[in-house]
Amino acid sequence: MSAFVCGPDHFKVLAIFAASRTGGYGSAHWRVDPRYVQGVDPEGTYAARGIHNLTSTELANLYANVLYAENIRSVGHRYAEDTLESMPGLINKPNHIEISHNDTIRAIYRLKPVELLKMCDCLEYQSCETDGYRQTVAFELLDRIRGAAIKALAGYEDAPWDYCAA
Numbered sequence: 001m002s003a004f005v006c007g008p009d010h011f012k013v014l015a016i017f018a019a020s021r022t023g024g025y026g027s028a029h030w031r032v033d034p035r036y037v038q039g040v041d042p043e044g045t046y047a048a049r050g051i052h053n054l055t056s057t058e059l060a061n062l063y064a065n066v067l068y069a070e071n072i073r074s075v076g077h078r079y080a081e082d083t084l085e086s087m088p089g090l091i092n093k094p095n096h097i098e099i100s101h102n103d104t105i106r107a108i109y110r111l112k113p114v115e116l117l118k119m120c121d122c123l124e125y126q127s128c129e130t131d132g133y134r135q136t137v138a139f140e141l142l143d144r145i146r147g148a149a150i151k152a153l154a155g156y157e158d159a160p161w162d163y164c165a166a
Helices: 008-019 056-078 101-105 113-127 137-151
Strands: none
Touching (some): 008 056, 008 101, 008 113, 008 137, 056 101, 113 137
């Protein structure tokens, strides 16, 4: 098996991290702002309200399902004869990922930045089987999650922006 569908908790961890708010620049902001992820709302579900007006839970659900759909698409491409249920991965695969408000505050979904980075690598490996993967919304979103995890590493904020040996 060279690709598999990651489990729901994998998507929950990444999405909850991305949709969490952090302080900075005078006000709280999302770690991954949906306004800068082109096409993140493919069905226009939130178009009327404006994507910037989502709750963290709504945004986490949106992010999780963008990533999940691409993972399924990739594994489906690799194993074209399989249905969702028979694709490699957990036996019971949901039709979509559902994140509740309670999930967003549970400690089991709050991992260290280095763990998030490893999870990004895993998900990218499982989702890259199709041509054009690097042009997908999921790729862009995962890249932004990876960037946010790097910025959350201990010592990142204190490190020099520009370096001069003197």
